Amino acid sequence: MLGGIFGATNGGLSSVASIAFAVFFAVFMQSIQRGAWDHMLDNVVNFYYGYVQVQSKDYFDNPSIDEAMTWNEQIESSMGANPEIQGVAPRLESFALASTGDETTGVLVVGTRPAPESALTHLEERLVAGKYWDGEDDTGALVAVGVAEKIGLQLGDTLILISQGYRGANAAGKYAVKGLLKFGSPDLNKQMVYLTFPTASWFFATEGVATSAAIQIKDKTDEPTVTQWLQTQLDTTAYAVIPWQEMIPDLVEAKMLDAAGNNLVLAVLYLIISFGVFGTILMMTRERQYEFGVLMGIGMQRWQLGWMVWMEIIFLGLLGVAMGMLLSFPLVYYFQQNPFDLSAMGQEAVATYEKFGMEPILPAALDADIFLQQAVIVFWVTTLLAVYPYLKIRKLAPVSAMRS
């Protein structure tokens, strides 16, 4: 049966090769694109926001400490009822000026609970110097390396924080630098200062409130169900449950824009490849007029003939898909394990990525659906192309076909 498509010309093989190329390229490009963005979003989401946050209703639009929500043990333990939720890290956040006395810079002060924070965002693993808090009462500050560099802070130095406290109170305090943190995201690196939750409450002069609570969930794909569940649990007139996409809508949009650009390139690629495959089908149909005539002569129905040709073309397409996948898999796997390191491209590249808050590292995403997507595309494209021989077969007159 396949003799038809491979026999007379090398067109069949060339079509398989071209489809393989398209699939190979599409998989590779999609994997790198998705991998890079996931890596970046993970950096921001996983290492800071958490996949779901609970905030007071007004805090999202007006992130001021005055909009902090009531927060206590009871609310926190009620969330433990959902098995998907692994931990809750309440936070008290506000901007402050950080100073050594000589140098000053703007920072984001985050008061958080040592254990859940570390479980959620692996804060402890971010330490590059010093030690993590001993407990809730620890009054030491953990400072991001970018902040420390900027104002010349060393481990053990005293950090002066000045801000506006709760409901207009004055906030000022001195804290020993207990540890230095390094984040993947340059944005975080430049502005984070961590205190324990009680220390921060004292600093901001708050009691029984938190600005947000990051929810740790077992599997990030369960985020929608957890979000829904939390919405039923909490008083939605006072609290808002915010999934990560809403917290960083600009990044999500930027990712979509990038993906749209990629899809355009892929669409053009597949379109050009389709032209080539169509050329093959065209010739195949013409060359096999005689054979089709004979087959109809010996009693094959038109639809059977059409079915046969469709099967051949689909087989051709899927063979190309399989080859493309086989070729791309090792490459994608390699780059998943050993991400591209753009710092090799020079300081300017690193600086550019930093400017956009990205780590200059591009890992590939090894996701089955990227592979599957190509198979689906090729299946539909080839099915569409198979309409042409079918139309020819419908109009085929056996006798004249055999005479030609």
Added chain:
Amino acid sequence: MISTLAWRNIWRSPTRSWVIIGAIMLGIWALVFMLSFTVGMVQSYVDNSIENGIGHLQVHNADYRQEAKVQYYFSTDVLPLAQWKTDERLQGVAVRTLVQAMAGSSRATRGVVIKGVDPLGESQATPLSRQIVEGEYLDANKKNCLIISKTLAGKLKVKLRSKIVLTFQDLEGHITAGAFRIVGIFDTGNKAIDEGNVFVNRLDINALLGNSAMAHEVSFLLKDITTLPAMKAALTAQLPELAVEDYKEVAPDLQLYEGQIQTSANIFMVIIMLALLFGIINTMLMAVLERYRELGMLMAVGMNKARVFGMILIETLLLAMIALIPGLLLGWGTVAWLSTTGIDLSAFSGGLSQFGMSTVVYPKLQAALYLQFAMAVCLTAILGAIYPAWKAIRLKPVEAMRKI
């Protein structure tokens, strides 16, 4: 006559030829479109960055470029402001004092950069005065007034006429504060600028810092970018003590982006040419195999291998040419049309403003790139012809003519 022969051979299978011509046309068009889009995006980013403050040239105290400390200022007495005013090449000159500060309202606090500007100069060098959406622009005669972006105003929960307290270190290193009243609210559409800056009169901030004749930055906007090298040389001569840099040195990522255009062009080109290569090989191979007996006869009557090879090559090149010219024209037309209407990407506005790009992209493309694409297509045609032509010259006339 070989060309005539080649030309007529193309039209022996018009459908097949049109399919490959269509593919090549599509490829060229897509290449032109995608790349012009990229160029448009990059241009919009670069133009945005230049317009929204970087300018074409900047002058700083050399130390300030190393580390943005408030103490690394220069005296405005050294600036030949009167001479600049009459310089025909200059569109605008903006002298700025830059200070890292905390901006506090009665409700919230944020870290910002205070830009102390001369209202007239700033309005000539940047579009700031035209980006006021509420209230009015800074007035040099009004003391302690401030303009703030819509975004930041929302975050600080302030309105027109609200009071904002700016807290920062003065030249002596003392923490100092000043109260400013909001006279205007602007919206540049660039998230980084909107979220990170407030503008005040330079003299007001200088007074708080403790030196009335200081500035950290002068930014120059040129009327015509081609005068940049000459202007840079002139400024370097005028201001021997200061560091004069063009926009590429100030923001190395801009240079990287401009360089990125060629890289993108190459990547797109290779992808599309590879896809076309498959189609061309396929088509020409079919054309050769179909004419096996005829080619045998031609070699029998004395057509030598070089001529047979040449004929196949010319056929392929002609096919490419037929596609190339309308493809380029179509691409050029599309770019010409879109460069006036623009492509509206407001669906991704958040993502775009995140990266400092405008929501309407005006595609454009350098003439050199059209030429490059034309050469790439010819090269692809030649590469695509090699295997089929080789196949043709390897045939043995006797065997070829015996073949059915």
Added chain:
Amino acid sequence: MNVITTSGLSRVYNPDTIPVYALKEVDLAITAGEFTAIVGPSGSGKTTLLNIIGGLDKPSNGQVIVGGTDIGALTDNQLIQFRRDHIGFVFQAYNLIPVLTAMENVEFVMLLQNQPVQLRAARAKELLASVGLADQANKRPSEMSGGQQQRVAVARALASKPSFVLADEPTANLDAASTTQLLDIMAQLNEEEGITFVFSTHDQRVISRAKRVVTLEDGQIVRDEIR
């Protein structure tokens, strides 16, 4: 003078397994001005002999000397050039280039010889006239009858002023009238211009017009009669 001399000419297929002799020790001499038919049943070696004489195939053994040149010693490209300059071909079918007109087909060989344009055009016109197709010069093969196509092929074969014309079953696809017409033209060219024709055939009408008939059987010459 001999135009073609073959000595001890053999052509063996599958020499290593089951050898099949297409030609066995053929000695044949053809002199200028002959009008010779090579005849014999299918598979007797007619086409193989013609192909070897025409430099399209190489003998397994023996020698072919055409106009003083041992064509067995030529490289592929030299052979192509030799064919172009010394041999005119008329094949059974697929003789003409379908996308070129009759005139252009005749000119084509001269083009390959790099002859100047005016000379090409003049000679092509002359040749077409000599095969009685002056009025068909601008038609393409598909617009002409089989007989007309073969006459164009003869004109084309003569275009390069070859030493001789080889025709492999030139009338195989023609009707009786066309066959007679083609043979008339070939005979006329032979008699009036002294052009040497060697053709294979198993058509009795063609054989009867030949001046010399060489009969092959199982790759050997079994009869050689001059009339």
